[in-house]
Amino acid sequence: MTIIVTGGAGFIGSNFIYYMLDKHEDYRIICVDKLTYAGNLSTLERALNDERFRFVKADICDRTAVNKLFEEEKPDIVVNFAAESHVDRSIENPDIFLQTNIIGTAVLMDACRKYGIKRFHQVSTDEVYGDLPLDRPDLFFTEETPIHTSSPYSSSKASADLLVQAYNRTYGLPITISRCSNNYGPYHFPEKLIPLMIANALNDKPLPVYGKGENVRDWLYVEDHCKAIDLIIHNGKDGEVYNIGGHNEKTNIEIVKIICKELSKPESLITYVKDRAGHDLRYAIDPAKIHKELGWLPETKFEDGIKKTIKWYLENRSWWQEIISGEYQNYYEKMYGNR
Numbered sequence: 199m200t201i202i203v204t205g206g207a208g209f210i211g212s213n214f215i216y217y218m219l220d221k222h223e224d225y226r227i228i229c230v231d232k233l234t235y236a237g238n239l240s241t242l243e244r245a246l247n248d249e250r251f252r253f254v255k256a257d258i259c260d261r262t263a264v265n266k267l268f269e270e271e272k273p274d275i276v277v278n279f280a281a282e283s284h285v286d287r288s289i290e291n292p293d294i295f296l297q298t299n300i301i302g303t304a305v306l307m308d309a310c311r312k313y314g315i316k317r318f319h320q321v322s323t324d325e326v327y328g329d330l331p332l333d334r335p336d337l338f339f340t341e342e343t344p345i346h347t348s349s350p351y352s353s354s355k356a357s358a359d360l361l362v363q364a365y366n367r368t369y370g371l372p373i374t375i376s377r378c379s380n381n382y383g384p385y386h387f388p389e390k391l392i393p394l395m396i397a398n399a400l401n402d403k404p405l406p407v408y409g410k411g412e413n414v415r416d417w418l419y420v421e422d423h424c425k426a427i428d429l430i431i432h433n434g435k436d437g438e439v440y441n442i443g444g445h446n447e448k449t450n451i452e453i454v455k456i457i458c459k460e461l462s463k464p465e466s467l468i469t470y471v472k473d474r475a476g477h478d479l480r481y482a483i484d485p486a487k488i489h490k491e492l493g494w495l496p497e498t499k500f501e502d503g504i505k506k507t508i509k510w511y512l513e514n515r516s517w518w519q520e521i522i523s524g525e526y527q528n529y530y531e532k533m534y535g536n537r
């Protein structure tokens with residue numbers, strides 16, 4: 199089995215590559231990544247020494263490069279993680295989100311049509327469903343919940359989902375889509391809530407909480423997401439959407455306080471800053487379909503997952519310190535300087 203994993207030098211893609219290399223001894227994995235600010239080749243260090251693994255630096259929007267790779271490798275499955283993934287950046291500059299997240303997905307699917315494929319899997323997000331009110335804890339996103347997006351990021355992901363479903367219906371391309379809630383774990387880029395708060399707390403810097411910190415996210419340990427995708431690409435039904443979530447809702451302020459406690463840092467570091475424009479209130483996934491059809495359940499409890507994650511950031515300081523000492527400083531100043 200030969201699998202192309204796009205965006206594998208990023209957070210979830212790299213965790214998926216390691217999961218698949220460990221689980222399936224006879225699989226060949228080819229990672230295609232443009233190495234944007236979010237992609238980091240050092241993340242794939244262990245895989246690069248594995249003869250079952252190949253890294254190709256390419257943009258998924260580059261039709262010539264994508265076709266050449268398909269011709270060379272004749273993949274059985276493509277798992278598309280490559281995306282611009284940060285909501286705040288999409289508010290500043292939507293353009294690149296439309297390019298990579300929509301056009302890039304179409305270029306990959308065109309190559310799948312041209313060269314043939316057993317399955318194209320699109321890694322999507324719960325954000326395509328918009329948000330839920332804070333005072334209705336009985337409501338959850340199911341696969342039937344209408345698409346209703348808030349940010350340029352989520353709109354670009356929803357557009358890609360529609361295109362993937364259209365290629366399935368019109369051209370008969372074999373596809374699946376997964377819509378997952380917020381992930382956390384190793385190799386999470388420090389612009390996102392959990393790693394940003396860990397890095398800032400370790401540096402005794404202010405912990406910038408948007409608005410009142412009451413927004414709710416449904417956190418899932420990244421390895422559980424990888425397990426779900428592995429199940430879907432092998433056993434999921436052609437044309438289907440699967441929601442993936444941890445039944446683990448927490449407000450942002452709860453998360454930040456847990457991190458302070460685990461690192462023995464004072465809560466006085468918490469600083470309330472200007473809210474995100476269009477900030478989604480609550481995400482909450484109903485994962486009943488993937489549980490019933492594929493037997494998936496989240497395995498890592500949040501209390502254990504957050505401890506493992508913090509330990510990873512403590513033991514891998516050079517990985518994130520190198521990131522936050524570079525171009526990231528300009529980003530941070532722009533986003534948080536006058537907030």
Ligand code: NAD
Binds near residue numbers: 209230378
């Ligand atoms: P990330 O930003 O950490 O990584 C994205 C990777 O894609 C990077 O390695 C980057 O270099 C690469 N990339 C970007 N543009 C590219 C292009 N044009 N061509 C080739 N490679 C390109 O993102 P992540 O958090 O790992 O998310 C991966 C996927 O999962 C995304 O599609 C995202 O929408 C989805 N998702 C993420 C979460 C989450 O909590 N992080 C939750 C649900 C879904």
Ligand code: TDX
Binds near residue numbers: 322391
């Ligand atoms: O400094 C911060 N302060 C803060 O209060 C940051 C970076 C975030 N927040 C809040 C905003 C959100 O309510 O924390 C929450 C989580 O923010 P992010 O880590 O930016 O994640 P989110 O916007 O929820 O999106 C994530 O989950 C769904 C991923 O980045 C997406 O790629 C995925 O689709």
